[in-house]
Amino acid sequence: MTSTTRLTVAQALVRFLSAQYTERDGVRHRLIGATWGIFGHGNVAGIGQALVEYGEVMPYHQGRNEQAMVHAAVGYARQSNRLSTHAVTTSIGPGATNLVTGAALATVNHLPVLLLPGDIFATRPADPVLQQLEVPYAGDISVNDCLRPVSRYFDRITRPEALIPSALNAMRVLTDPVETGAVTLALPQDVQAEAYDWPDDLFAERTWVVRRPGADPTELAEAVRAIRSARRPLVIAGGGVHHSRAEEALAEFAEVTRIPVAATQAGKGSLRHDHPQDVGGVGHTGTATADELARTADLVIGVGTRYTDFTTASGTLFAVDGVRFLNLNIAPFDGHKLAGTPLIADARSGLMELTAALDMHAYRAAASYVTEYTEDKDRWEHRVDACYEADEPDVRPTQPQVLGALDAIVDESDVIINAAGSLPGDLHKLWRARSRDQYHLEYGYSCMGYEIPAAIGVKMAVPDRPVWALVGDGTYLMMPTEIVTAVQEGIAIKVLLVQNHGYASIGGLSEETGAERFGTAYRFRAEDGTFTGAPLPVDLAANAASLGMRVLRAKTVRDLREALAEARAAHTPTCVYVETETADTVSGAPPAHAWWDVPVAETATRPSTVKARELYERHVSTRRRHLRRSNRS
Secondary structure (H helix, E strand, O other): OOOEEEEEHHHHHHHHHOOEEEEEOOEEEEOEEEEEEOOOOOOHHHHHHHHHHOOOOOOEEEOOOHHHHHHHHHHHHHHOOOOOEEEEEEOOOHHHHOHHHHHHHHHHOOOOEEEEEEEOOOOOOOOOOOOOOOOOOOOOOOHHHHHOOOOOEEEEOOOHHHHHHHHHHHHHHHOOOOOOOEEEEEEEHHHHOOEEEEEHHHHOOEEEEOOOOOOOHHHHHHHHHHHHOOOOEEEEEOHHHHHOOOHHHHHHHHHHHOOOEEEOOOOOOOOOOOOOOEEEEOOOOOOHHHHHHHHHOOEEEEEOOOOOHHHHOOOOOOOOOOOEEEEEEOOHHHHOHHHOEEEEOOHHHHHHHHHHHHHHOOOOOOHHHHHHHHHHHHHHHHHHHHHHOOOOOOOOOOHHHHHHHHHOOOOOOOEEEEOOOOHHHHHHHHOOOOOOOOEEEOOOOOOOOOHHHHHHHHHHHOOOOOEEEEEEHHHHHHOOOOHHHHHHHOOOOEEEEEEOOEOHHHHHHHHHOOOOOOOOEOEOOOOOOOOOOOEOOOOHHHHHHHOOOEEEEEOOHHHHHHHHHHHHHOOOOEEEEEEOOOOOOOOOOOOOOOOOOOOOOOOOOOHHHHHHHHHHHHHHOOOOOOOOOOOOO
16 A cells, blocks of 8 residues: 655645756756745745745745746756756745746746746635636636746646646656746645645655757768868857757867857857857857858858847848758757758767767868968957957946956856846957856846846855856846845855946947937936936945945946955955946947847838938848758768
């Protein structure tokens, strides 16, 4: 007879989660390392009580904003190579809907996070209950259904015994390198507290092996033929390189073949910045070197990339007639993009197999090609130096000079986190990544407010390393709340807060598209009703200090250098506040070397818009749809 233990649904779930593990390459990890929570009537007596009951096996972290808790969990998951993550519990109503943005971010970036929102009563003793959304045409819908389209797996546990298959499916998806993303188990508040006789086998330790599938022999042979026939091949390294821990395999592939490697935002750092084959970021925010190679490539080898519009310059970057695509990706969906030759495999396994096969054939890129991209890269590095340099150290810095000051004090142990605004473009062009996981850009969803909570999650995963959240004023105002969490927990993140009085990135885009920077500056209203008055007297440094953070103010380049060094050595949460140019001036970084499609009004009376539309139409005319599949040679 099967032995059982009588527990509530919430107690059973917490105990189950504490016994789940992942394993890859023979190394075992706790799958759910902790649970974040904000409690309300929808989860306090269920999950809340269970976390008290099993506090010795399930650590708990107190958050201030539900979206931010998801960001912290995602930061932890990414730093943990997707082998470990956190759970997030909320009440019903606004607590649950606040999860949606974080869930979308996790799923877009293929990063695992477990969401446990409370839900309305399954038994419906009162209808409606507090915070219930009434839907006249359906009785089985709650606000949690908003999470369905942004979750890789969703279930509502309306009976205790339904938890068993649902919990197992949730773990399956979280640990699947193709399917992973946000997983939601919606928990009606009455069911959470309901008791059931659970089979003890449910609580036994369970290890989920994260697989590394190799390439199909036929696909591998076709990939080798494609590379051997290419004269100007280019690798585009995406986030899949990092997820697979394929950095060393990529470096060996590049060294053996001498093929240059460009990187997406998610893939930057796949090679160190000083690796001979590294040519920097590619696409709209890429380097001149990488973008010119992309325009002239006859074979594009995508490794772990999903080819977003920033990478392809909205379909205008890969310009050679007959250009072919070879896509090494663990996900068939991405492997078949751009009519490419698919090589469906784990990034590390596939690269190792490709390297061995090409080495057997003694394949090497032409020496003239190597000389060309090496010299181009050297010229670009001089441009980076010029952007970083500050001839007058006693003046207010430009944004690239801020990055240059940070670049001068970090080493390979530092982690740099950013997500939105003008900083991602400058970082993609200019930052010199020193290690495989130094460059942490969330650009799949580019979510303002991600940086500070994500830094907390990253610091939890690597407590002995300096972790920096690079934050603009617009992003800071979206979500500074988790500073309180960092202070409470003693998590010594470092926030570099850049004040330029508005949405600098979108302001520039607004000007380019004929919208004349409307509504993008943080200024008082002028007499004509526009936001063109004096800058707002907002003191973000004082705000950060009021939340308990130590703040170092820097007015000049010299001040900034000293403050950054002091912050890096700090053992408490520390903010460096610096004011750069205002949002209606340029950042000082090199301009974009590839286009990005943001449609411009087709009809307008304002000259700025008419001119922008003319330029837009010229760019659109260069867009290509890559539809021809590569033929076997």
